[in-house]
Amino acid sequence: MNVIHPFQAVVSNASGNQIYVVSKSTILAYKYDGKEYRLIGKWVDEVEGNHNHAPTESKNAKSPSQAKKMRSNGGKSSKKYTSDPLFPIITSQIRKLRLSSDESKLIACTDSDKSIIILRILLEGEYEDNCLKLTKRQPFPKRPNALTITDREKLIIADKFGDVYEMDAYKDDVQEIKEPILGHVSMLTDILFVRDLQGNKYIITSDRDEHIKISHYPQCYVVDKWLFGHKQFISSLCNPIWKSQWLFSAGGDECVFAWDWINGEKLAEFNYEKLIQPHLSAAHLASERFQNESNDIIEYAVSTIVSLHTLPFVAFFVEATNILIILEVCPNTGVLSLKETLELPYSIVSLSESHDELEVTCDNRSAGSDHFVEFITHNKQNNCFEIDTQRSDSFNRAVALTLKDEESVNVGSDDIYPLYNMISLKKHGEHYS
Amino acid sequence: RAHSNPFSDHQLEYPLSPEEMDWSKLYPEFKDPTTGDMTKKVTVADIGCGFGGLMVDLSPEFPDDLILGMEIRVQVTNYVEDRIIALRNNNIESKRYQNINVLRANAMKFLPNFFTKGQLSKMFFCFPDPHFKQRKHKARIITNTLLSEYAYVLKEGGIVYTITDVEDLHNWMVKHLEEHPLFERLDRTWENGDKCVSIMLNATEEGKKVERKKGDKFVACFKRLPNPSDL
DSSP, X not given: OEEEOOEEEEEEOTTSSEEEEEETTEEEEEEEOSSOEEEEEEEEOOSOOOGGGSOOHHHHHHOHHHHHHOOOOTTTSOTTOOOBTXXXXXXXXXXXXXXXXXXXXXXXXXXXXXXXXXXXXXXXXXXSSOOEXXXXXXXXXXXXXXXXXXXXXXXXXXXXXXEEEEEESSOOSOOOOOSOSEEOSSOEEEEEEEEOTXXXXXXXXXXXXXXXXXXXXXXXXXXXXXXXXXXXXXXEEEOOTTOTTEEEEEESSSEEEEEETTTTEEEXXXXXXXXXXXXXXXXXXXXXXXXXXXXXXXXXXXXXXXXXXXXXXXXXXXXXXXXXXXXXXXXXXXXXEEEEEEEOSSOEEEEEEETTEEEEEEOOTTSSSOOSEEEEEEETTTTEEEEOHHXXXXXXXXXXXXXXXXXXXXXXXXXXXXXXXXXXXXXXXXXXX | OOOOOTTSOBOOOOOSSGGGOOGGGTOGGGBOXXXXXXXXXXXXXXXXOTXXXXXXXXXXXXXXXXXXXXXXXXXXXXXXXXXXXXXXXXXXXXXXXXXXXXXXXXXXXXXXXXXXXXXXXXXXXXXXXXXXXXXXXXXXXXXHHHHHHHHHHEEEEEEEEEEXXXXXXXXXXXXXXXXXXXXEEOOHHHHHHOHHHHXXXXXXHHHHHHXXXXXXXXXXXXXXXXXXXXX
């Protein structure tokens, strides 16, 4: 049976009337007129991924050592894909969709050819039927994994090899990539551009080796400090606009952390272990390679943490669960307390924030073309978060209608890309020498 | 084994942060018996210390400094540990060799877990793995991005010492250190007047091996410059 591929990423503009999503290797743009969503743009990544390294069934048969090293993807997706940092899945997947601060460009990483792509968003009147126009495809030596944008609209790209590069978002020509501006000897998982209270600029990077590093910018060769506390890999960082000296981080630890990154102090930890326990399933069983004899080792990780624009809350989710956890942040101390948990109809794939609204994409493969994206808003009357069903329904209807014949996003139900890759970053100390 | 992959997830032990590191196990003589605090901090690091020859010779020259060797290969680390235990046991009365010790560590990944900002005054890189292949250059111990981390743990005026018998690697290290805004090369006169340079040239096992083979040894030393004022 064919399904529309679940959305792996979503971003919205500030006014909330334009939304961009990734389905497989296609980026789609929708416009909202207050009642209905209209498909206004589409860009399909035509570059085929180099699948040579993807361990397929036939290759396993050839190489038992490779097969041994592989891990299944929690039994969630087809056997064809595995998630192991040693054998990265090379798909044509598009990841880490970002909107430039002036909302004129869409930036994304592509797995297919290790590129950063920049799409110009044409204004109404400039386009006939497609508002997305590719202006630059910048290849990198290693796979880009996270990106941020500076105040001067420079793009800062962090790759899976641990290096960070700077590139120009405005020059359309492909650049020669020079030396990295900073680096870790570890896979980089997230990157932020931040400023302190005096306006000094910094880059914050997180990696698979529990490290959060703060470097000056643009003098990135001067390391300011490290923030120590994570005992597992870090997957996600966020920096609240309402308190620029604070930072939130999460990953393989059972705690999310609040930091004062300027003073280098940990402000608080929030342990979500008990909260998430009832929602863990067979999808969280450790892969065979790291499993015990009674087959009960559970592994889980936070995929993404975001802070709200003006409200003192952070939201995060654990990979392969349908629970969105919202924490209240004490604006004086940074102490984190549970605000509420919100249950979504399906497992959450991605989470983003735009002007106090949260957008989540769902693993809706069994939903019969519904629940692609849910919009979550803060209700001021009762101070609660709730799914904006009117808008979500309207959007999901538009998606079902506009994409039912769209070849690039319709796939066999076995051909869905792995949506839960984060836990594969967990270290098991497999190399003893 | 002559090599180890610095990118692997080794079964390594490292402190959560420099504050969590218990140095008293490595340097028991420098633990204040009343307060339990260390009386000295590690100020000299030999990165990839190999069989420990440099430390053994540095020890009597710098009795007031704690010197730490970091080595990624298990068996080599075990050897150095045994060597230091034997040296200490043979010098119980004089308490010599109490200021050196070795840790199994991946310094390329976890250096900041051990040392605070500006803690070190000297870092040695003696006969590092040359990683000849172009695509493995990131595995080299001197890269522009790692130098920023070495600069972080080195105090202003601290010294990076490098020595190798591979000319190509020497040129690589010099190029990257010279290009880095926080390091400045020290001249031949300075090298000639420095105790550590002569120890480095003559003490290490690798150095002695090169000596026997009458090979070349290339030395380059660099000073940690102050941070730029416009940060």
